[in-house]
Structure formats: C-alpha cells, structure tokens
Amino acid sequence: MLLRFLVILGVTRVILSLEVFVQDTQTARVGDDDVIMNCTYSGEPINPIMSVVQWEKTATTGIKRFLVRKEIENEETTTSDIRFSIIDQGSLKITSITEQDAGEYWCTVTLLVGAGVIQKTANTTLVVAPMLPNDTQTTTTSTIMTQTASDGTSLQFLNSLLVFIISVTVFLSSVLRI
Numbered sequence: 460m461l462l463r464f465l466v467i468l469g470v471t472r473v474i475l476s477l478e479v480f481v482q483d484t485q486t487a488r489v490g491d492d493d494v495i496m497n498c499t500y501s502g503e504p505i506n507p508i509m510s511v512v513q514w515e516k517t518a519t520t521g522i523k524r525f526l527v528r529k530e531i532e533n534e535e536t537t538t539s540d541i542r543f544s545i546i547d548q549g550s551l552k553i554t555s556i557t558e559q560d561a562g563e564y565w566c567t568v569t570l571l572v573g574a575g576v577i578q579k580t581a582n583t584t585l586v587v588a589p590m591l592p593n594d595t596q597t598t599t600t601s602t603i604m605t606q607t608a609s610d611g612t613s614l615q616f617l618n619s620l621l622v623f624i625i626s627v628t629v630f631l632s633s634v635l636r637i
Contacts, residue, residue, distance in 0.1 A: 478501050479567075480500065485584070488556065492556075498514070499550075502577065508573070514545065549566065551566070556587060560587055562584070562585060565581070567579070
C-alpha cells in the first residue's frame with residue numbers, strides 16, 4: 460500500500476484510509492450448526508497500534524444491539540452471547556442458528572493510529588429459512604422402503620401408507636404447533 464500525504468500550511472499529515480467489506484446477503488437454515496458472516500478490511504497505515512472489530516445487529520425496535528467485539532492484536536473478545544464469536548480477523552460466527560438470528564448485521568472496524576482513530580462500518584443481511592418438516596421424514600421413508608419385502612405390491616402399499624402417515628403428522632403438527 461502506498462501512504463498518501465497532505466501538506467497544509469507546511470505541515471505534512473498522513474492521510475488515513477480504511478475500507479470494510481462484507482457479503483451482501485448470507486443465508487442459513489434453522490438447525491444449521493453455524494454460519495460465518497465475512498467481514499474483511501484494508502487500510503492505511505498498514506500497522507495500526509490497535510485494530511478492533513465489532514458486530515452489532517439491528518433489533519426489531521430499529522436500535523443496534525451489541526453482539527461481539529474483538530481487539531485483533533491481543534485476541535481479547537467481549538461477547539453478549541456465547542453463540543457469537545469473531546474469527547479470521549473479523550468474520551462473525553453464529554452457532555445454533557435460530558429464526559431470531561435473521562436480520563441486518565453491522566461490522567465496524569476501528570483502527571487506532573498514533574493520536575488518530577479511523578472507523579468504518581459495513582452492513583449485511585442474514586436470511587434464515589425455517590427447518591423443513593420433511594427433512595427428517597424423507598430419510599425415514601427411504602430407510603423403511605429399503606428394508607421391506609422385495610415384491611412390488613407390498614412396497615407400493617407401504618410407501619402409500621407412509622406418505623399418508625407423514626401427511627397426517629405434518630397436518631397435526633401445524634394445527635397443534637408441536
């Protein structure tokens with residue numbers, strides 16, 4: 460990187476710059492083990508005294524809620540919930556995804572340089588899809604079908620019966636909210 464200088468009234472000053480990059484949208488499904496939301500940055504000068512990355516999420520009230528903060532040089536991390544951590548110099552890792560994790564996230568990078576501070580923020584969105592009720596049932600169906608008798612008639616009957624049972628189960632789950 461090339462440092463740029465500005466001369467005002469004979470005084471030379473270093474121009475500080477910082478760029479923060481995130482993905483536009485990240486997608487996850489309820490029940491996923493974890494999701495990683497990338498946040499990278501580059502700036503001048505190259506070696507700040509301290510780099511801090513902080514992630515926040517916009518709450519339903521519209522106010523940003525603190526999630527996690529990490530001082531990169533000394534690896535010191537502060538978090539509001541153990542499900543949130545910062546990895547790879549700035550990316551947010553969320554474990555045990557829930558529907559409440561969907562929303563707008565903000566990655567803020569702060570560089571301390573001598574007596575100066577430079578800070579930039581970028582935002583991204585996490586879309587969380589619900590767990591499909593058929594995800595586990597499909598596996599069960601194929602396992603039962605492969606373990607039944609080999610004549611076509613009984614296999615077809617068991618398959619129809621199983622589809623009926625699954626349909627009733629899904630219907631009752633949605634009505635009773637099991």
